[in-house]
Amino acid sequence: KKAVVTIDGPSGAGKSTISRRLAARLDYTYLDTGAMYRAVGLHVRRRAVDAEDAEALEACLEELAIELLPAGDDDVLVLLNGEDVSGIVRSAEMGLVASQISAYPQVRRKLTELQRRLAATGGLVAEGRDMGTVVFPDALHKFYLDAAPEERARRRCEQLRQRGENPEPKEILEQIIKRDHDDASRALAPLRPADDAVIVDSSQMPLEAVVEFMLANIKG
Numbered sequence: 453k454k455a456v457v458t459i460d461g462p463s464g465a466g467k468s469t470i471s472r473r474l475a476a477r478l479d480y481t482y483l484d485t486g487a488m489y490r491a492v493g494l495h496v497r498r499r500a501v502d503a504e505d506a507e508a509l510e511a512c513l514e515e516l517a518i519e520l521l522p523a524g525d526d527d528v529l530v531l532l533n534g535e536d537v538s539g540i541v542r543s544a545e546m547g548l549v550a551s552q553i554s555a556y557p558q559v560r561r562k563l564t565e566l567q568r569r570l571a572a573t574g575g576l577v578a579e580g581r582d583m584g585t586v587v588f589p590d591a592l593h594k595f596y597l598d599a600a601p602e603e604r605a606r607r608r609c610e611q612l613r614q615r616g617e618n619p620e621p622k623e624i625l626e627q628i629i630k631r632d633h634d635d636a637s638r639a640l641a642p643l644r645p646a647d648d649a650v651i652v653d654s655s656q657m658p659l660e661a662v663v664e665f666m667l668a669n670i671k672g
């Protein structure tokens with residue numbers, strides 16, 4: 453049986469880049485669970501379902517199929533009922549929608565089940581908010597990747613600038629602090645390190661050094 457490596461933490465700590473590289477080095481599959489929440493958000497929004505209506509939400513989730521397909525250059529395609537929605541789901545707006553629908557127990561139950569099913573097929577580097585605490589409590593290797601809010605805000609601004617936007621650094625930092633608070637204080641699957649997770653702070657560390665640290669820890 454192949455292992456599951458979990459990487460949880462707030463957004464902007466470098467989870468995606470690190471998880472992709474780690475998966476490539478281990479020859480494991482990279483599981484981007486944020487993309488799954490984003491795809492569900494897109495589906496719910498397109499169907500114009502009122503998420504507060506439990507029955508409607510349940511019905512809407514039943515006709516939903518999400519697939520993640522490896523593409524070249526350790527990229528991943530997100531398929532929603534067969535349609536490639538990779539581009540759409542990565543917008544900041546869909547991040548917000550994902551965050552809203554991720555509070556509903558039906559959504560979390562459905563994705564938790566799907567994520568566990570994917571782990572049955574082989575080695576996995578699972579990235580998200582609740583991988584080590586809820587979805588894979590028995591994972592052999594758990595990491596919690598953190599970074600100072602200021603550093604995460606700096607990276608986020610850089611990213612937005614590369615996309616031709618002109619972010620206000622103070623505003624970005626405030627958004628990050630608010631999102632941290634919301635994620636940590638929500639009732640379901642609050643963001644926190646698993647008791648047996650290794651906590652890594654990437655504030656002062658190049659991402660490649662974090663990957664090497666994790667590899668050494670896994671092989672240790």
Ligand code: C5P
Binds near residue numbers: 463485486
């Ligand atoms: O990581 P990413 O920014 O793509 O995640 C989008 C949103 O989905 C997060 O802000 C979080 O609210 C939600 N999420 C979650 N549990 C996960 C992954 C993501 O609740 N395992």
